[in-house]
Amino acid sequence: MKFSPLINELIESFRCLPGVGAKSAQRMAFALLQKNRSGALKLSAALHDAMEHVHHCQTCRNFTEQTECEICRDEQRxxxxxxxxxxxxxxxxxxxxxxxxxxxxxxxxxxxxxxxxxxxxxxxxxxxxxxxxxxxxxxxxxxxxxxxxxxxxxxxxxxxxxxxxxxxxxLAQGVPIGGELEQVDSNTLGRAFKTRSAI
Amino acid sequence: MKFSPLINELIESFRCLPGVGAKSAQRMAFALLQKNRSGALKLSAALHDAMEHVHHCQTCRNFTEQTECEICRDEQRxxxxxxxxxxxxxxxxxxxxxxxxxxxxxxxxxxxxxxxxxxxxxxxxxxxxxxxxxxxxxxxxxxxxxxxxxxxxxxxxxxxxxxxxxxxxxLAQGVPIGGELEQVDSNTLGRAFKTRSAI
CATH class of the missing domain: 3.40.1360.10 (Dna Topoisomerase Vi A Subunit; Chain: A, domain 2)
Structure with missing residues (x-):
């Protein structure tokens, strides 16, 4: 069917999100139009600001809007x-x-x-x-x-x-906390035996 | 953990979408930052334009950016x-x-x-x-x-x-096309009997 061009464009644009197909994109577009226009405008601004200003920390490559991220600037760390x-x-x-x-x-x-x-x-x-x-x-x-x-x-x-x-x-490999032995794959279990520790 | 404010804001804003929880919002934000900034900017613009310009058709109340939607303007219809x-x-x-x-x-x-x-x-x-x-x-x-x-x-x-x-x-009610009788709920089946048609 012919949507209005702006709605078409909106539905199409939602497809760039991971895990969002044609049906979900439609649902998102109409949900925002019907019930949450202020939230949608906030999302629009947040997307714009983040894409324009967030880049990589020059020290650790993590995302940040500053030259160096908060963790890298922490002297104690x-x-x-x-x-x-x-x-x-x-x-x-x-x-x-x-x-x-x-x-x-x-x-x-x-x-x-x-x-x-x-x-x-x-x-x-x-x-x-x-x-x-x-x-x-x-x-x-x-x-x-x-x-x-x-x-x-x-x-x-x-x-x-x-x-x-x-x-x-x-990082150590082994049986996860709360894990049941019968559920753990054999490679992990084998590794856990090999690297067992004294108690 | 402390994200940078813009990333925080972006993740929080994604929560306005239906069916998007904390984990999905995070995944969406990082996926766009890492792999699809142009798609994200397009989405930002599409959201802004749609929320600002799409309203209700004065005749049928459907969404449109014009005074009257395309279907309502169709003389044949x-x-x-x-x-x-x-x-x-x-x-x-x-x-x-x-x-x-x-x-x-x-x-x-x-x-x-x-x-x-x-x-x-x-x-x-x-x-x-x-x-x-x-x-x-x-x-x-x-x-x-x-x-x-x-x-x-x-x-x-x-x-x-x-x-x-x-x-x-x-609209008529009854067994859906391709439907198997044993899968159809009893109310629907009862209705289909009551409104059976001559062939």
Whole structure:
């Protein structure tokens, strides 16, 4: 059917959101038009402002609207000398929510994936190397995902750290808290046996 | 964790979309920042334009950016004298996709629901009455939903049409095409028996 051009354009534009198909886009457009125009205008402004002003932190590559992000500017965090290397900004959020880590981050914004043309330069490894060399980093903690590509990325960075004679660690693998043994996959279970700890 | 204010604002703003919770809002914000800034800016503009310029058609109450929507301006459609009364703009889309109906619409933008304070005025029934009186409507087709509130709305409009001595019809109910009898609920099946047709 023929929608009015502006409604068409709105529905089409919603399709850029992840997980939003034709039907959801339609539902979103009409829901906002019918019930929440002020919310929609707020979203419009927030989108515009974020896309125009948010860029990468010059130190850790995380998203920020300042030259350097809040975590990188925190003297106490820098003083720990701990640098946690993650794939995405969402990983930073997940780790921050655990309240376990009080050091600094380096956000790769991706992982090594030669098939997709993503090499060391694309995930900021030259900047990481520079930081590991110049900054007072005492330990690099690899917190890339435990997927094939995440592991390859971790391996690459490990080699880099070894050349710089920098201690490097990887997050522990094992049975999750609250996990039932019969539900855990055999690789994880095997790893948990191999790296069991004295109590 | 402390996001930068603009990212916080963006994530919070996504929550106005139907079916979008905290986690999805975060995913949308980062997906756009990372991979589709031009799409996000387009969405921002589309939202702004639609919210500023789309309003109700003065004749049928559907959404349009003109004074009167395209369907209402179609002389051929008006000439049929058929007026289909639906609850939402989405219902117009669904009916148009069936290609069965070539008349005009009246969009209630809701249904009678006294508990929520939605009475005849809120769903534009004065405007509908005026249209049924003044326009050359030969038949009112009630296509409100077959829910309790949709049926109550249909009943109310039926009474209105009867006072105006206007023929009024309701969409047929029965087993859906491709439907298996054992899957159909008993009320629908009972109705299909009662309104069976000669072949």
């Amino acid at each position: 820098r003083a720990t000398g701990l640098l946690c290397i993650v794939e995405n900004p969402q990983d930073v959020i997940a780790i921050e929510q655990s309240s376990e880590f009080k050091g600094c981050y380096f956000v790769l914004m991706g992982r090594l994936s030669p098939i997709d043309g993503i090499g060391p330069a694309e995930i900021g490894l030259p900047l990481l190397q520079q930081r590991l060399t110049e900054d007072d980093v005492k330990e690099a903690i690899l917190a890339t995902n435990f997927t094939m590509e995440g592991e390859a990325t971790a391996f690459y960075i490990t080699e880099m750290c070894k050349q710089l004679q920098l201690p490097v660690t990887r | 008006r000439a049929t004298g058929l007026l289909c009364i639906v609850e939402n703009p989405q219902d117009v889309i669904a009916i148009e996709q069936s290609s069965e109906f070539k008349g005009c619409y009246f969009v209630l933008m809701g249904r009678l629901s006294p508990i929520d304070g939605i009475g005849p005025a809120e769903i534009g029934l004065p405007l509908l009455q005026q249209r049924l009186t003044e326009d050359d409507v030969k038949e009112a087709i009630l296509a409100t939903n077959f829910t309790m509130e949709g049926e109550a709305t249909a009943f109310y409009i039926t009474e209105m049409c009867k006072q105006l001595q206007l023929p009024v019809t309701r």
